[in-house]
Amino acid sequence: MAEIIAQDKQGGKQRKKLIRVDMTPMVDLGFLLITFFMFTTNFTKPNVMDLGLPAKDPDPYPKKNVVINDKNQVTFILGKDNKVFYHQSNSNDLNTGNLKETDFNGIHISKIISEAYDHAPNKDVFTIIIKPTDDANYKNFVDMLDNIAISKKEQYGVTDIKPWEKKVYEELTK
Incomplete structure (x- = not known):
């Protein structure tokens, strides 16, 4: 993951520590997140047709039958x-x-x-x-x-x- 390279003192200078971070796991995590969002996202919105449905009738059984000639x-x-x-x-x-x-x-x-x-x-x-x-x-x-x-x-x-x-x-x- 992370690697520390230490350098020896040369001529009274302080010792420098170089830090190198390995980014390989971060790339894997990025691809996992991209894949997750691709599978959970809708790319197109579904086309929905509005049908004119009747309102809920308080008396669902009408007393007279209407005959349509x-x-x-x-x-x-x-x-x-x-x-x-x-x-x-x-x-x-x-x-x-x-x-x-x-x-x-x-x-x-x-x-x-x-x-x-x-x-x-x-x-x-x-x-x-x-x-x-x-x-x-x-x-x-x-x-x-x-x-x-x-x-x-x-x-x-x-x-x-x-x-x-x-x-x-x-x-x-x-």
């Missing part, structure tokens, strides 16, 4: 190859003629949402439903949520695609 909702089906389809139909009325296709352009989706909202008989229960297929990718889902946030509609839901919708969707994408 076809005209009080718009359903978006996220498909493969960056395609999105939408409709306002039920299981009996949905066919390849009224399952329409659009793209993820915010102007188009916002326009579809606002037109559906304007024609809704009961605007208080107007809901946007997102149904991603197995072929949809995560980016398209995030884009859809961003478009809903742009349209400033707060009631939306995410659910699985129903078999009757999947049948019509598959007919269109063949």
Whole structure:
């Protein structure tokens, strides 16, 4: 670690002591500290998406069930190859003629949402439903949520695609 070299007296001079410190252990300690901080530090901040979750309801079991009919909702089906389809139909009325296709352009989706909202008989229960297929990718889902946030509609839901919708969707994408 440290080494002391003593020199003899020469001509009545005092004896000088030279001190030499070995820095090798300090270098090892420096590398250990750098390694520790590299493993414990986040280099990038995680990207977090803010979902509009409902506030805690004091009465979690409402006394009346609200039924949302076809005209009080718009359903978006996220498909493969960056395609999105939408409709306002039920299981009996949905066919390849009224399952329409659009793209993820915010102007188009916002326009579809606002037109559906304007024609809704009961605007208080107007809901946007997102149904991603197995072929949809995560980016398209995030884009859809961003478009809903742009349209400033707060009631939306995410659910699985129903078999009757999947049948019509598959007919269109063949």
